[in-house]
Amino acid sequence: MPYPPKDGGTIGIYNVVDSLANVGNEIHVLAINTPKHFVKESEIPDEVRNKLHLQYVFINTNLNIAGLLKNLFTSKLPYIASRFYHKKFETRLIEILRQESFDVVQLEGLYMATYIETIRKHSNALISLRAHNIEHEIWNRTSESEGNILKKWYIKHMVRRILYLKKRVINNYDLLVPVTNRDAEVYNKLGNNRPIKVIAAGFDTSKINIDKRQLKRASLFHLGALDWLPNQEGLLWFINQCLPIIRENKPDIYFNIAGRNAPKWLEKKFEKEGIVYHGEVASSADFMNAHAVMVVPLLSGSGMRIKIIEGMAYGKVIATTPVGTEGIPSTHRENILIADNEFSFAKEIEKVLNDATLFETISENAHKFVNENYNRDIIAQMQTEFYTKHCQ
16 A cells, blocks of 8 residues: 555655656556555545545455465465465456556556556556565575574575566566666566666655754664564664664663564564664654664665665665665765674764764765655656657
8 A cells, every 4th residue: 555655665655656646647556455554544535545546455465374385385476476466456457457548557566567467458558567676685685694494495485486476577567667776687687678767766855844953862763664574684683783882882872663563572672771662653754853863774675775765855864784775876974874794883873973073964965865866756757758758
């Protein structure tokens, strides 16, 4: 569901579809409403529903052991993709395709590519795959840090299946829209020969309200989906390896964690001195404005981190890893902090907390960087021109 835009995924999709509508396109959105990220109809303003012609189908995509085992022995598709393929959704999709004549059907992510055959049967529209990331890399990196032998085997097995799906999907679409140059290179190496245009995820900077009156300078924070494996992995690494180094020299520093859908076992890991767990906050803007350094300690993943772009738009000093900044042409100590091991990660954060001039410079440059490179309506116009060119 693209609304409400609470985490990186929903923010990214909402900004794309809303800005495509802003620049003059007629947009129809069909979304899957899941138990994990369930959205009540009352939460969606009429303005949003009407502007995006938003429809949705509820599908239970929760992990199911019986379904996992059935998939393991009877299908070649990765279980994570098969959970999003459902007859109810396909039926609603067919109804919409029969009711309207579309120029382009844009698929949000690899797992929606399982509907390509259905779209071909019921529409003459061009099919565009908006590739959010390189899924098999995320899981492959996750497997490297998995200690459980059985889980490690299954993740490796799923990586092979995701690659199988990706190779099966390659060139079945008409247009490819990855979010980073690196992701485009990976698709090309896998055999893509369709027209390709790298379109970064834009951000609505007009709604950013920077308020430093409540800013706590001696504070670190993380804001993101706490049910996403790369976030969980990175947070545990930071808490166990980096935070003790920082607090040894600066015991007054607190690490504030906010996000939704944290499993109980992860919440238990937050019960340590120096950590304040907020759960899902009512206002991400207020939370960001209250804290100084945004910690994004990603060790796995791919694609583009929209939460980093959001943090930079708020003038936050972001501390991240080389993986976290993949696809974002930022510069270390100019508009962001980048470190590749626990010691340097901790020391970079200490440095910016001790140097007010460096802190303000990075903060101002980060905000300027987003304004200059990630204006969502300018990006949407580029995407519209790309589609228009190939629709002629």
